[in-house]
Amino acid sequence: MKDKKFIVAGVIVFIVIATFPFWYNRGKAAPAPVTLLTEKAKAAKVCVRSTEYMKAEHMQLLDLWRESVVRRGERVYVSPGGRQYNMSLSNTCLDCHSNKTEFCDRCHDYVSVDPYCWDCHIENPKEKT
């Protein structure tokens, strides 16, 4: 038992290092991101679905859109409000939400998700290069 002090010291060092991120960041929780709407989005008032639905389910909606457009060739989305939309990420979503960095990226960065939509879909359809 003569190594006891080394073991205890080692365990303490381990616990300190392992819990370092928790006590170092204590009380400094990053504020929830605020997404900005463009003038066009504000003027439109309604998105393809309600805001709550879009917040929670936009990824499922986009997944449905891609399945429908690519595999079934059905490209028109009639929202519950009766409006018709062309089902296109670049041409419809980003037409209103043309501020990707302030709208998409803020939340995605906050929750640390990295969707690879933008590898192919053009992220700023309205801007000139």
Place this chain on the structure above:
Amino acid sequence: MDSSRRRVLQLLGLSSLALAVKPVFNAFAKEEAQAEEPAAIVKQDPKALKAKQWAMVIDTRKFETEADLEPLVEACHKIHNVPHFENKRHEVKWIWAVPYHNAFPDKAARFLSEEVETKPFFVLCNHCENPPCVRACPTQATFKRASDGIVMMDFHRCIGCRFCMAACPFGARSFNYRDPRPFIKELNREFPTRMMGVVEKCNFCVERLAVGQLPACVEASEGKLAFGDLYDPASNVRKLIASNYTIRRKQALGTEPAVYYIV
């Protein structure tokens, strides 16, 4: 616990009763979920062009030199964001020109007339009726659309295994060995690009057909290419096939290409 025969039988009876009642509860649960927000409808654009099997007829008599083909290739590659790589091994192409003996290796007689030997022939994905690429694809990223016979690529699903490239007897498919974005001369912002590691090919301009436009190459050809429904006897392609001698590429393989050449 007292597990007499009577008790076991009682339990069994209760369980089967519960199972019988379950669908009723399910139905209630569904109704409630639907009541929250009415469902959205997904449909086709009424302007969309429809066919049982799209087909193309290329009038090779009207194409003399590379210069005749160039604007059509340009039209296609521009609207689809097809990258231009200097390195031949990285080349990506949807529609391009090859000499006769490459386009029709099984029909190339010896000592061909110089005109046929030197003339360029358009080649593109044949949108076969029996496509071998579709059978080779392990993820169903490439598939034959039942509604109009177009052999399509779903780039979201493509894992870049290149089985389809090996399976296609026409070399119609290209692989993105590098990130294509920096190599696109003029970006068409309304159409996506591709990413490194996916296979791409001609899509018969599905995005244009869906809004009632003919494919870009057909539009740019000023009547040298015809596009229509192969199974409609009154369609322009059927009339051309019926009134001219046409050939198809590697017909003996049985893939039933849907691109016909008037020679």
